[in-house]
Amino acid sequence: xxxxxxxxxxxxxxxxxxxxxxxxxxxxxxxxxxxxxxxxxxxxxxxxxxxxxxxxxxxxxxxxxxxxxxxxxxxxxxxxxxxxxxxxxxxxxxxxxxxxxxxxxxxxxxxxxxxxxxxxxxxxxxxxxxxxxxxxxxxxxxxxxxxxxxxxxxxxxxxxxxxxxxxxxxxxxxxxxxxxxxxxxxxxxxxxxxxxxxxxxxxxxxxxxxxxxxxxxxxxxxxxxxxxxxxxxxxxxxxxxxxxxxxxxxxxxxxxxxxxxxxxxxxxxxxxxxxxxxxxxxxxxxxxxxxxxxxxxxxxxxxxxxxxxxxxxxxxxxxxxxxxxxxxxxxxxxxxxxxxxxxxxxxxxxxxxxxxxxxxxxxxxxxxxxxxxxxxxxxxxxxxxxxxxxxxxxxxxxxxxxxxxxxxxxxxxxxxxxxxxxxxxxxxxxxxxxxxxxxxxxxxxxxxxxxxxxxxxxxxxxxxxxxxxxxxxxxxxxxxxxxxxxxxxxxxxxxxxxxxxxxxxxxxxxxxxxxxxxxxxxxxxxxxxxxxxxxxxxxxxxxxxxxxxxxxxxxxxxxxxxxxxxxxxxxxxxxxxxxxxxxxxxxxxxxxxxxxxxxxxxxxxxxxxxxxxxxxxxxxxxxxxxxxxxxxxxxxxxxxxxxxxxxxxxxxxxxxxxxxxxxxxxxxxx
DNA sequence: GAGGGCCAGGTA
DNA sequence: ACCTGGCCCTCG
Numbered sequence: 001x002x003x004x005x006x007x008x009x010x011x012x013x014x015x016x017x018x019x020x021x022x023x024x025x026x027x028x029x030x031x032x033x034x035x036x037x038x039x040x041x042x043x044x045x046x047x048x049x050x051x052x053x054x055x056x057x058x059x060x061x062x063x064x065x066x067x068x069x070x071x072x073x074x075x076x077x078x079x080x081x082x083x084x085x086x087x088x089x090x091x092x093x094x095x096x097x098x099x100x101x102x103x104x105x106x107x108x109x110x111x112x113x114x115x116x117x118x119x120x121x122x123x124x125x126x127x128x129x130x131x132x133x134x135x136x137x138x139x140x141x142x143x144x145x146x147x148x149x150x151x152x153x154x155x156x157x158x159x160x161x162x163x164x165x166x167x168x169x170x171x172x173x174x175x176x177x178x179x180x181x182x183x184x185x186x187x188x189x190x191x192x193x194x195x196x197x198x199x200x201x202x203x204x205x206x207x208x209x210x211x212x213x214x215x216x217x218x219x220x221x222x223x224x225x226x227x228x229x230x231x232x233x234x235x236x237x238x239x240x241x242x243x244x245x246x247x248x249x250x251x252x253x254x255x256x257x258x259x260x261x262x263x264x265x266x267x268x269x270x271x272x273x274x275x276x277x278x279x280x281x282x283x284x285x286x287x288x289x290x291x292x293x294x295x296x297x298x299x300x301x302x303x304x305x306x307x308x309x310x311x312x313x314x315x316x317x318x319x320x321x322x323x324x325x326x327x328x329x330x331x332x333x334x335x336x337x338x339x340x341x342x343x344x345x346x347x348x349x350x351x352x353x354x355x356x357x358x359x360x361x362x363x364x365x366x367x368x369x370x371x372x373x374x375x376x377x378x379x380x381x382x383x384x385x386x387x388x389x390x391x392x393x394x395x396x397x398x399x400x401x402x403x404x405x406x407x408x409x410x411x412x413x414x415x416x417x418x419x420x421x422x423x424x425x426x427x428x429x430x431x432x433x434x435x436x437x438x439x440x441x442x443x444x445x446x447x448x449x450x451x452x453x454x455x456x457x458x459x460x461x462x463x464x465x466x467x468x469x470x471x472x473x474x475x476x477x478x479x480x481x482x483x484x485x486x487x488x489x490x491x492x493x494x495x496x497x498x499x500x501x502x503x504x505x506x507x508x509x510x511x512x513x514x515x516x517x518x519x520x521x522x523x524x525x526x527x528x529x530x531x532x533x534x535x536x537x538x539x540x541x542x543x544x545x546x547x548x549x550x551x552x553x554x555x556x557x558x559x560x561x562x563x564x565x566x567x568x569x570x571x572x573x574x575x576x577x578x579x580x581x582x583x584x585x586x587x588x589x590x591x592x593x594x595x596x597x598x599x600x601x602x603x604x605x606x607x608x609x610x611x612x613x614x615x616x617x618x619x620x621x622x623x624x625x626x627x628x629x630x631x632x633x634x635x636x637x638x639x640x641x642x643x644x645x646x647x648x649x650x651x652x653x654x655x656x657x658x659x660x661x662x663x664x665x666x667x668x669x670x
Numbered sequence: 671g672a673g674g675g676c677c678a679g680g681t682a
Numbered sequence: 683a684c685c686t687g688g689c690c691c692t693c694g
Contacts, residue, residue, distance in 0.1 A: 024694095026694095027694080029693090029694090031671060031693095032671080033671065036671085036693075039694090040693075040694045041694050042694060043694090060694085061693095061694095062671090062672095062693060062694080063671075063672055063673070063692075063693040064672065064673070064693080065671080065672070067671090078694075080694050081694095082693095082694065083694080084694050085694060652671090653690080653691075653692090654689075654690075655671085655672095655689095655690095
């Protein structure tokens with residue numbers, strides 16, 4: 001067939017001929033079905049041959065209808081037995097999916113029992129045609145190596161110089177509290193690590209939990225690098241600007257990208273360093289299928305590219321501790337001497353010793369907390385009061401010693417369905433009629449207190465004449481001035497006080513500590529550290545009062561500022577009890593029959609245990625919703641994900657009516 | 671997801 | 683002889 005000679009009567013356009021060179025495109029089609037999670041081959045028409053490169057968006061006819069897709073590769077021939085269809089249309093010659101990100105997305109899909117198409121939907125922002133025609137901006141010049149503050153940590157200077165020399169160290173970093181003007185200086189350290197990596201001629205990606213952290217890191221990078229050397233990616237930018245910045249990264253106009261969760265897939269070329277700040281924040285968990293976590297994505301990326309990794313935070317997760325204990329990463333932590341200069345003085349406040357002042361007692365302030373606050377206010381400093389959000393899931397604990405009650409069989413949390421029912425396990429559904437508390441032997445259970453919000457008015461009455469500001473879900477304050485005021489904030493919404501808070505009060509700690517969640521202790525410590533880090537250093541008068549029993553491990557960890565000690569303890573406990581990250585878990589949920597079908601289909605790897613199914617009450621459902629947990633040894637994680645994906649594929653090929661949600665590493669283990 | 675083939679079991 | 687639903691397969 002001679003090119004252009006034949007016209008198709010029906011379509012009225014030139015008959016297409018395949019490209020002479022590499023005529024086959026391997027395409028990932030955007031269909032959400034597990035059994036179609038493989039590339040499909042299409043012929044590349046000769047007229048677009050030079051623009052169909054790996055990573056471009058195309059439209060293809062798939063099973064009769066037009067769908068979007070990404071070209072994964074151009075190859076010489078196909079091993080598909082049938083005839084190939086042509087690509088219907090090249091959407092844009094912009095190669096938005098780099099080979100590195102495609103390989104990462106495949107690995108993430110495999111780890112989370114999801115499909116490549118699902119991950120690509122998270123990884124590549126929607127196209128905005130006008131942004132593609134923006135003129136290319138010049139690539140910024142080399143970065144000079146400036147002064148840095150990593151010498152605050154014994155292993156910090158070595159980490160920094162390794163980055164500058166083009167090596168790829170991996171570290172779990174316990175950031176020092178205090179520092180720059182009361183805000184903490186972690187953004188400066190991250191910016192210096194970014195600069196060192198850029199200096200070595202490599203790219204960098206840093207991910208933070210929320211917009212406020214992003215603003216602070218953005219400002220630090222602007223100071224350290226100067227203008228134009230980095231971009232911040234966040235959903236708040238809007239689609240056009242987001243896509244424009246994404247393209248600047250992909251085109252190599254900037255070599256450093258920072259952002260919130262979705263930026264974990266940013267196509268930074270030649271990665272030298274991946275940074276994750278505060279990996280315990282649940283904002284790092286993507287809520288859309290296949291529910292990847294930024295920490296796992298970035299660690300996978302470091303593994304695949306050979307880049308350095310920096311997992312930083314004030315507190316430390318059990319997952320980060322595991323990286324240290326397996327030797328995958330090295331620790332960066334300050335000495336006790338440095339900590340004494342930088343950390344505030346932390347004291348547990350005894351709930352039983354309420355302040356004598358009646359208004360303070362009414363606000364349930366222990367005398368120690370009341371005194372610390374009053375002294376700070378009198379000295380003209382702001383006081384931060386952290387109160388947990390309301391609405392924690394009810395759980396059951398021992399009446400006598402308040403130890404959360406756990407199932408004797410699988411370790412899952414016990415729950416009471418009604419006031420008179422026998423407590424049952426939320427994981428495996430077994431009843432616990434003969435429960436006895438492992439701590440004190442008590443046999444009576446009660447619903448643990450849900451977080452009660454202290455109103456700002458209550459505290460205001462305890463400190464008459466002092467202005468009270470609030471920062472929470474509805475209106476979050478970024479800063480407060482360095483003057484006498486009470487600042488009531490929910491966790492994650494604490495404003496930065498210029499010069500640091502004179503005192504920080506951590507209230508209603510039972511609401512955090514008695515949550516059913518597996519990570520209750522870890523999460524409490526993480527939130528306390530984040531608030532306490534905003535206090536002035538102890539030598540400058542900074543005080544923190546945590547209203548909780550000083551004998552509890554998370555409280556001790558805060559008092560001694562030893563997040564590593566707590567994480568190590570936590571990981572040991574989880575190994576003993578068979579909880580993540582010592583094991584891998586997957587949650588399967590959906591209508592009863594659908595879940596049963598999936599469980600019957602799945603070929604579980606050796607050592608797997610199924611807990612449940614138990615019914616879960618989801619509002620709006622018809623009451624048949626159930627959940628099962630599958631627990632396997634860590635080494636069987638990939639096999640479990642593959643088995644779940646295969647079983648989901650059988651169901652989707654059968655056009656099974658109801659979907660079963662599969663979550664590997666479910667964020668919440670109820 | 672759509673479309674199609676095959677088969678069993680029903681109905682006219 | 684015809685219709686329907688269930689099951690399974692393909693899709694490039």
